[in-house]
Amino acid sequence: xxxxxxxxxxxxxxxxxxxxxxxxxxxxxxxxxxxxxxxxxxxxxxxxxxxxxxxxxxxxxxxxxxxxxxxxxxxxxxxxxxxxxxxxxxxxxxxxxxxxxxxxxxxxxxxxxxxxxxxxxxxxxxxxxxxxxxxxxxxxxxxxxxxxxxxxxxxxxxxxxxxxxxxxxxxxxxxxxxxxxxxxxxxxxxxxxxxxxxxxxxxxxxxxxxxxxxxxxxxxxxxxxxxxxxxxxxxxxxxxxxxxxxxxxxxxxxxxxxxxxxxxxxxxxxxxxxxxxxxxxxxxxxxxxxxxxxxxxxxxxxxxxxxxxxxxxxxxxxxxxxxxxxxxxxxxxxxxxxxxxxxxxxxxxxxxxxxxxxxxx
Numbered sequence: 001x002x003x004x005x006x007x008x009x010x011x012x013x014x015x016x017x018x019x020x021x022x023x024x025x026x027x028x029x030x031x032x033x034x035x036x037x038x039x040x041x042x043x044x045x046x047x048x049x050x051x052x053x054x055x056x057x058x059x060x061x062x063x064x065x066x067x068x069x070x071x072x073x074x075x076x077x078x079x080x081x082x083x084x085x086x087x088x089x090x091x092x093x094x095x096x097x098x099x100x101x102x103x104x105x106x107x108x109x110x111x112x113x114x115x116x117x118x119x120x121x122x123x124x125x126x127x128x129x130x131x132x133x134x135x136x137x138x139x140x141x142x143x144x145x146x147x148x149x150x151x152x153x154x155x156x157x158x159x160x161x162x163x164x165x166x167x168x169x170x171x172x173x174x175x176x177x178x179x180x181x182x183x184x185x186x187x188x189x190x191x192x193x194x195x196x197x198x199x200x201x202x203x204x205x206x207x208x209x210x211x212x213x214x215x216x217x218x219x220x221x222x223x224x225x226x227x228x229x230x231x232x233x234x235x236x237x238x239x240x241x242x243x244x245x246x247x248x249x250x251x252x253x254x255x256x257x258x259x260x261x262x263x264x265x266x267x268x269x270x271x272x273x274x275x276x277x278x279x280x281x282x283x284x285x286x287x288x289x290x291x292x293x294x295x296x297x298x299x300x301x302x303x304x305x306x307x308x309x310x311x312x313x314x315x316x317x318x319x320x321x322x323x324x325x326x327x328x329x330x331x332x333x334x335x336x337x338x339x340x341x342x343x344x345x346x347x348x349x350x351x352x353x354x355x356x357x358x359x360x361x
Contacts, residue, residue: 001035001036001037002035002036002037002053002054002359002360003036003037003038003039003051003052003053004028004036004037004038004039004052004053004054004055004056004355004359005038005039005040005041005047005049005052005054005055005056005070006021006024006025006038006039006040006041006056006058007040007041007042007055007056007057007058007062007067007070007071008020008021008040008041008042008057008058008059008060008062009042009060009062010040010041010042011040011042012042013226013227013228014225014226015225015226015252015253015254015257015273015277016060016158016225016226016271016272016273016274016276017059017060017273019158019161019254019273019276019277020058020059020060020085020156020157020158020273021040021058021059022254023059023157023158023160023161024038024056024058024059024084024157025038027160027349027352028352028355031349031352031353031356032356032359032360033360036359039052041070043065043066043067043069043070044066047070049070049073049074049077049079050077050079052074052079053079053080053358053359054079054080054081054082054355054358054359055070055071055074055079055080055081055082056081056082056083056084056355057071057081057082057083057084057086058084058085058086058157059084059085059086059087059132059156059157059158060086060087061086061087061088061089061090061132061293062086062087063083063086063087063088063115063119063131063136063140064088064111064112064115065115068115068118068119068122071118071122071126072118072121072122075121075122075125080127080355080358081122081125081126081127082126082127082128082351082354082355082358083126083128083129083130083131083151083351084128084130084154084157084348084351084352085130085131085132085154085155085156085157085348085351086130086131086132086136087131087132087133087136087156087293087296087297088111088131088135088136088139088140088292088293088296089291089292089293089296090193090291090292091110091111091135091139091292093195093311095107095110095139096135096292096295099134099135099138099139100135100295100299103138110139110142111139116143119140119143120143123140123143123144123150123151124144124148124150126150127354127355127358128350128351128354128355129150129151129152130151130152130153130154130155130347130348130351131151131152131153131154132153132154132155132156132293132296132297132300133153133155133156133296133297133299133300134153134296134299134300135292135295135296135299136153136296137151137152137153152347153300153344153347154344154347154348154350154351155300155301155340155341155343155344155345155347155348156276156297156300156344157348158273158276158277158280159276159340159341159344159345159348160345160348160349161254161258161276161277161280162280178219178221178247178260178263178264179219180217180218180219181217181218181219181265182218182219182220182221182263182264182265183210183213183218183219183220183221183264183265183266183267183268183323184221184222184223184260184261184264184266184267184268184278184283185206185210185220185221185222185223185236185267185268185269186222186223186224186225186267186268186269186270186271186274187203187206187222187229187232187233187236187270188224188225188226188228188229188232188233188270188271189228189229189232190290190291193291194290194291194310195289195290195291195309195310195311196309196310196311196312198310201313201315202288202310202315203232203235203236205314205315205316205319206236206268206315206316206319207236207239207240208316209315209316209319209320209323210236210240210244210319211240211243211244212320213319213320213323214240214243214244218265219245219247220240220244220245220246220247221246221247221248221249221260221264222236222237222246222247222248222249223248223249223252223257223260223274224248224249224250224251225257225271225273225274225277226271227251229270229271230250233248233250254277257277257281258277258280258281259281261277261278261281261283262281262282262283264278264283265283265284265326266278266283266284266285266286266326266330267283267284267285267286268285268286268288268319268322269285269286269287269288270288270290272287272293272294272297275287275294275297275298276297279334279337279341282334284306284326284330284331284333284334285306286306286307286308286319286322286326287306287307287308288307288308288310289307289308289309289310290310294307295307300340300344301336301337301340301341302336302340303333303336303337306322306333308322
């Protein structure tokens, strides 16, 4: 029986990471013959790498750190490696802007030196090395020879998220909860490790903008994709009430969340994969560019204008501007997303087909 090890940030209560694992699991079971096993691995767990026939570095910002240790072990054991839409994160705004606007600027190290030394060996060894977006691709190009480019943009695995049929109830919330035009808001924390380092100030401006939007006839729905964000959502709820009636989804799986998002006008999102849930539900979204990975994804689908800078003192006005923007261009945004989704779907599936060939041929 063939055995696959899926490497990711799994089982930590982060809906985005668990969602990508679910997509991988379901895709493999639809594409592969029977008689195979998939196990998951998150750094810190014990694992016998030589028990597996292939290692897959899954979705998420996991090109680095201890995630590369498991790939190095696999490489040394000559076990095939596949990288499935993984990304780089936590690069400075200066480095990101260099990739976007001043590509001639050179850095001694874009990534930590130890990470780069590992990647120089892993990248050419991998059977397929698909990355989330153009900024991750740019951060890895200097590790490859001009004549031998092994990495390619496959897109985020969340792009494969299928739209599910709407259910009668959503996470024990009655369907008639949404009766008026509703804006869904995902917010949270990265413990101030964000561009601009002012989560408190951003939250204050968000609350002010939501109160103004409510006066225009919109209801507000707060929702979480990670349990550690619950305290922030409670603070926002307390600051909005009693002026604004607020509904909150504290916990839901991806299918439940897509159901509720499909009934909303649009969403405003702190966490990256909240945006992918919204787009999969057919609902326009506005993203907070709190870290490198958000820009990486939105540049991959040619929608960077839908990212709000976190390094700003004008988030209040920026939200109101995008509120008007989605009225005019929300459907256009979804059309662009769908076009890129179809393109990246082929790339992401090509990695799985190569994985299948490696296992069975």
